[in-house]
Amino acid sequence: MTVAGWMVMGFTVIGVISLLSWSIWKVISTPNSTEHLHGTMDIDPEDD
Amino acid sequence: MSKEKKESWNSRVGVILAVVGSAVGLGNFLRFPGEAVKNGGGLFMVPYIIAFLIVGIPLAWSEWALGRYGGNRGHNSAPGIFREILGTSKGAYLGMLGTIMPMLIYTYYVILEALCLYFAWGFLNGDIPKLGNDVGAVATHFKAAVGANANGELFSGSNSPMLICLILCTLINFSLIYRGISKGIEIFCAIAMPMLVVCAFVVLFRVITLPANPEHPDQNFINGLGFMWNPEQTRTTEVIQIPEGETLLPDSVHLSEHGENITPLLVKSDAQSIQVILDHHKHDGVAADNQFTITYETESGKNLGDTLTATEPQSYLKTLSNPGVWVAATGQIFFSLSLGFGLILTYSSYLKRDDDIALSSITSAAGNGFCEVVLGGMIAIPAAFIFLGKGFLSDPSNVGTFGLGFVALPNVFNQMPAGAFFGFLFFFLLFLAAVTSSLSMLQPTIALLEEGLGLSRKKSVSLLAVITLIGTIFIAWFSQGFAALDTVDFWMANFFIFIFATIQTIIFGWVIGKEKGYKELCSGAEIKVPKIIMVLIRYISPLYLLGIFLLWAKGILPGYIKAMAWSNGKPSVAFLSISFILLVITFFAFVVAKSNQRWRKEDLLEEKS
Numbered sequence: 001m002t003v004a005g006w007m008v009m010g011f012t013v014i015g016v017i018s019l020l021s022w023s024i025w026k027v028i029s030t031p032n033s034t035e036h037l038h039g040t041m042d043i044d045p046e047d048d
Numbered sequence: 049m050s051k052e053k054k055e056s057w058n059s060r061v062g063v064i065l066a067v068v069g070s071a072v073g074l075g076n077f078l079r080f081p082g083e084a085v086k087n088g089g090g091l092f093m094v095p096y097i098i099a100f101l102i103v104g105i106p107l108a109w110s111e112w113a114l115g116r117y118g119g120n121r122g123h124n125s126a127p128g129i130f131r132e133i134l135g136t137s138k139g140a141y142l143g144m145l146g147t148i149m150p151m152l153i154y155t156y157y158v159i160l161e162a163l164c165l166y167f168a169w170g171f172l173n174g175d176i177p178k179l180g181n182d183v184g185a186v187a188t189h190f191k192a193a194v195g196a197n198a199n200g201e202l203f204s205g206s207n208s209p210m211l212i213c214l215i216l217c218t219l220i221n222f223s224l225i226y227r228g229i230s231k232g233i234e235i236f237c238a239i240a241m242p243m244l245v246v247c248a249f250v251v252l253f254r255v256i257t258l259p260a261n262p263e264h265p266d267q268n269f270i271n272g273l274g275f276m277w278n279p280e281q282t283r284t285t286e287v288i289q290i291p292e293g294e295t296l297l298p299d300s301v302h303l304s305e306h307g308e309n310i311t312p313l314l315v316k317s318d319a320q321s322i323q324v325i326l327d328h329h330k331h332d333g334v335a336a337d338n339q340f341t342i343t344y345e346t347e348s349g350k351n352l353g354d355t356l357t358a359t360e361p362q363s364y365l366k367t368l369s370n371p372g373v374w375v376a377a378t379g380q381i382f383f384s385l386s387l388g389f390g391l392i393l394t395y396s397s398y399l400k401r402d403d404d405i406a407l408s409s410i411t412s413a414a415g416n417g418f419c420e421v422v423l424g425g426m427i428a429i430p431a432a433f434i435f436l437g438k439g440f441l442s443d444p445s446n447v448g449t450f451g452l453g454f455v456a457l458p459n460v461f462n463q464m465p466a467g468a469f470f471g472f473l474f475f476f477l478l479f480l481a482a483v484t485s486s487l488s489m490l491q492p493t494i495a496l497l498e499e500g501l502g503l504s505r506k507k508s509v510s511l512l513a514v515i516t517l518i519g520t521i522f523i524a525w526f527s528q529g530f531a532a533l534d535t536v537d538f539w540m541a542n543f544f545i546f547i548f549a550t551i552q553t554i555i556f557g558w559v560i561g562k563e564k565g566y567k568e569l570c571s572g573a574e575i576k577v578p579k580i581i582m583v584l585i586r587y588i589s590p591l592y593l594l595g596i597f598l599l600w601a602k603g604i605l606p607g608y609i610k611a612m613a614w615s616n617g618k619p620s621v622a623f624l625s626i627s628f629i630l631l632v633i634t635f636f637a638f639v640v641a642k643s644n645q646r647w648r649k650e651d652l653l654e655e656k657s
Contacts, residue, residue: 001271001274002274002279004278005274005279008091008093008278012425013421016414017418020415020417023414024411026411027061027064027407030407
């Protein structure tokens with residue numbers, strides 16, 4: 001594997017992992033984030 | 049329209065996992081590494097990242113925003129959402145593609161899903177391990193499984209386990225979709241996605257810890273990574289013509305460089321000609337004069353030779369100036385993020401006005417990127433490199449989704465210690481990824497049948513089951529050379545996807561407009577949305593999409609149009625497939641017409657009240 005190969009892989013992998021970690025951290029750390037969504041609204045498959 | 053919504057997501061994490069589940073599929077683990085290897089290795093990441101930034105994110109945000117916008121006005125289907133935004137019944141016909149595309153893609157995707165299950169089962173029961181280290185035997189097994197040798201082969205009774213897998217997958221998909229958004233899709237994705245990631249990490253760990261091939265010590269994991277990630281520079285030679293009256297003996301070509309034998313990256317040969325492609329890195333600095341000696345044998349027993357000159361290594365810029373690389377990277381981003389299919393449009397329509405879409409969208413894209421780049425980019429190619437080598441992987445047909453996934457990798461697992469277990473785990477993870485994707489392909493049509501025709505979930509699921517079953521049987525029947533699958537895939541997942549994606553960016557950027565569109569994106573946003581996004585959505589993305597589409601169409605479209613020609617007075621499979629697609633479009637035009645009538649009535653009732 002060449003130096004350029006290590007650099008491309010490192011940049012891409014670190015970039016993706018950083019973006020994912022930041023996103024998850026933002027989702028978890030935003031206060032009341034999950035309360036933005038609806039409560040469970042039961043689905044009745046027998047709805048005819 | 050303020051129709052009361054019956055369905056919704058149950059949790060924030062649930063939506064994200066469902067969207068990631070929709071996006072993560074065979075494309076991440078098989079298509080991405082293959083495309084990268086075929087298009088410059090590490091250099092592929094340049095157009096890939098650019099496409100992600102200027103098309104991926106803007107389009108993802110547009111689709112999430114359009115879906116939530118329509119959902120809060122009582123619509124969950126693309127036709128309903130487009131009708132609402134455009135303020136005319138004709139809009140519903142424009143949105144029809146967002147229902148037809150995922151449904152038709154499902155008709156063949158479920159066959160691939162069944163194939164993953166069939167291969168997982170094959171590793172468990174020993175059918176595949178007993179094929180051993182024989183690429184030809186694995187290829188035969190794969191072709192028999194999908195009936196690639198003759199039309200109708202799958203239904204001939206010779207391969208009932210594959211047929212059982214297909215029935216099983218259909219039942220799993222429809223029973224989950226019948227349970228609805230939160231009780232079916234959300235719960236399944238919440239279980240399947242973590243399980244998929246765990247399986248992928250176990251397989252990745254196995255690949256990382258694989259020793260080098262004892263017969264070829266340079267075939268090790270690090271060099272396998274290099275094959276995938278090194279920015280590729282290759283050299284080619286002129287084409288050598290075999291003397292008249294002679295025929296090249298297969299596998300008889302040898303190369304040497306100043307007396308030292310060398311292994312070419314690829315030998316392209318037929319009976320009458322040879323062309324050699326050389327890896328730049330391996331010989332860098334060795335052959336200053338670029339002179340090589342080639343020897344080969346002919347069927348009449350003659351040993352012939354020639355001296356040839358390799359070209360200078362192709363520069364990085366030259367590789368990047370190839371439009372095909374940009375088309376491949378953009379196509380991969382579309383596939384990968386499930387953009388332009390109408391899937392996200394429907395999923396996000398179940399959100400509330402103040403639910404965040406900006407962060408959820410980025411989180412889903414990042415989750416998908418992780419599965420693709422980190423897991424997909426480190427499993428398939430390095431594993432195949434160790435056992436099958438550079439020469440095998442340099443042939444483009446061996447790194448396509450089918451070649452890599454169902455021929456090369458089973459052979460790789462057959463050669464590694466505890467391969468049966470890891471083979472099962474790998475195909476099981478592909479199966480999970482496929483189910484989470486196929487579920488998302490069914491929901492857009494369910495949404496249209498429910499809100500447009502007023503059908504109950506039971507009736508809409510039943511009707512959709514009948515339509516998709518007809519499609520799946522059609523594709524599974526015309527299986528010789530994957531002719532029907534290839535045609536439907538081309539028109540749906542390559543042609544219409546560009547058109548629908550462009551329509552979506554134009555509607556969001558120009559019909560909803562700059563100010564209102566930006567406000568819509570920011571509503572409930574838990575991260576700051578950069579203002580430049582509207583410039584990207586309004587100008588850059590549509591122009592980029594149009595440019596890529598024209599380049600792509602110029603190169604590939606004529607071949608597919610030509611394939612529709614009849615031969616010997618009989619319609620070709622491509623012609624029959626197009627006829628089938630047109631039949632489905634006609635049916636959905638009828639459904640949309642009926643839906644428009646129903647929506648008009650609801651509008652009138654609302655006005656009166």
